[in-house]
Amino acid sequence: MTHSDRHLASQSSSDAAPELASESARRVTLRGPAELADALPYLLGYHPDDSIVVIAVHGEHGRFGGRVRLGIPAVPGEWPEAARQVAVCLLAGCEEADRPTGAVVYLCQDARAGEDAAAVPVRLRPLAQELRAACGALDMPVFEALCLSGGRFWSFCCEDPRCCPPEGNELEPPGSSPMAAAATYAGIRVQGTLKELAARLAPLAPHRVPLQEQALDAAAADLLPRMLDVSAKEVVRTRTLEIAARLLDRFSSAPIPAGRGPSEADLSDDARLSEAEAASLIVGLQDRITRDRAAEWMEEEDAQPALRLWRALGRRCVGAFTEYAAAPLTLAGWVSWSTGDETNARVALSAALEADPECVFARLLHSACNSGLDPEPLRGTLRGQRAAHGGRPEACRGAGSGADPEA
Template sequence: MTHNDRPHGHQAPLQALAEPHVTLRGPGELADALPYLLGYHPDDSIVVVAVHGEAGRFGGRIRVGIPSVSQEWPDTARQVAECLRANSSARGDTPDGAVLYLCRDPEGQEEPRAVMERLRPLAQELREACGAREMPVYEALCVSGGRYFSYCCAQPHCCPPEGSALGPPGESAMAAAAAYAGIRVQGSLRELTARFAPLGPPSATAQEQALDAASAALLPRMLGEYTRGGVRAEVLEVTERLLTRYRAGRPLPGAPDADADAGDDAALADEEAATLIVGLQDRVTRDRAAEWMEGDDAEPALRLWRAVSRRCVGAYVEYAAAPLTLAGWVAWSSGDDTGARVALGRALEVDAGCVFARLLHSACNSGLDPEPLRACLRGQRAATGRRRPEVE
């Protein structure tokens, strides 16, 4: 497909932006818009955006990691195209086309152009997969090392072989519209994901020992018909105590994420984290913990679940699905769709069978309103008479 097959000027309103609409003209503006479409800079990612109607309105989008093994590219392309079409059709908005991005930075002394050429077969697989589902790819871009390349245009005056430099951050039409709407780019995907990464040595050793002890003490009681209720009460009591502590110890405004996370880690004892990690493997306990989700509860709850996720180390990495799902739920409930997708995506990476994470991830990606689930959890809390934690 060439530039003449479809004009680059796509009417592309952001999902969170009713007005103003932003018209993107040319591959440069499409490349500059990518972080604002996702809320972060994607690393090592395939991103496919649905396009609707003659005006080229942007719709749903799919982001997945680029498989390291090229033999997996054909299957990945088919799955991505199918998911994009299915998710859009489920909302009654079947795509008329798509825009494709491949994002990967050079390794070592590698040139961005070499990255683009290495990924060309993947771009072709994706274009064919989308075309086979009646979603022609109007533009396919590779973004690498601060430059962008078009797989659809061979005109040197428009898309030179050496690529073109991305525009200065914050100066595009999309950046202006995002600033007007209060939308910000939250760093790179790698940086966002790092906030959930397991702690390393030497902290991990002590934490894993605490997890071994908590498993030995709690799991037999969690399996007992007459004892599991007591474990649930203990875990929720620890949760409430920690939320009180986190509400009282908020990070300084504007503090770097690394400093804020370090403070949250210091406020959480190994034994407390182990109790929560093991206890949250019980579905009822996890669902009750999800009641801390909004208002003054949301910020400390999100920080707590991030910190607990980082304590899932060693043999307990898969246990992180529960706190990661809770972090994703609180983020989504608070209006942070970007943070929610990152946390829920990570939850599905560690446990693809986590039904709660999968349902929340699908709902968030489909643009659904979390309020019905919030209302259900409010009713659950009222029925049990549980109170919110108070600041000490």
């Protein structure tokens, strides 16, 4: 029996954790490695891949708290520093009065080409040891460390082949566990893998890059000097928001048909934008005031069209303009968080910070979302800002490429 069995499994269902947010504050007891392994996608909202995930454990009943996810470094020599950073970040993200009493570690990675699945935990065991040592050095003992790969799991903390055989154990069938039932009750759904979610924000296919980069070059040459000109920048702001309003109307009038998958829906949205329109809006959004005005499209009938537009613009930031993706991806993350989709919010905000690690708006939103804060205070501020300047600007029909393209 592993340490996690002793620490987490012996509690009654009224006391144990993790705790799923719902109207009834329903709680679930996780008993042993199998249920801990099954719980991970419900805790994150997606299936992590190529990931280190460390979750804080609090109190005598093992309540789950904050969590940190990091991609597994490809170079083993980087594992000690990665483990140290993960442990430090996990502790830093917890309030001083609620210091973790331990942690649970997950290493998620599929087998490489030609590699047997059972070789994955063997290869990753040194990383698990680094994480256990790093957490232990901060007085957060690791109660369980699991490897998840190819629909199976292995415990790094149990050496008993009767319960933890070398070939691993199969994960529970989807939807069959207590955690799955509690997640369904709480309205939590698993939205695919991390790679699938991140792919919705990835740059355009290579064959489309040259035309888009040319359009971005032209827009930057035209707009950036005027954005730096005190006498002209307000005109650029107004024009940018007019283009955004027109495109928002276009997306609103063309909802995604039911039954379309994410990739098909994204291709349809990509077809609604010309290179020139996308370039003008991307460059215009590099102005902080313009970006903050665009953040007002965050709820009710504006939210979903705005989210689709910001994602589409993020995909258009190609070549030398990849850093420009921070603005539209931050807006995508904000709309997702504002509408209750914390999973996609974290993915979009992480992508924004990859594009520009110095983007303050993305950093603040990412921290707030990860801390479980309520977005309503920011929504209230933006509602007041919108009311102060008279609401959404009128759509500008003359901007960009003119007629709306057919999807």
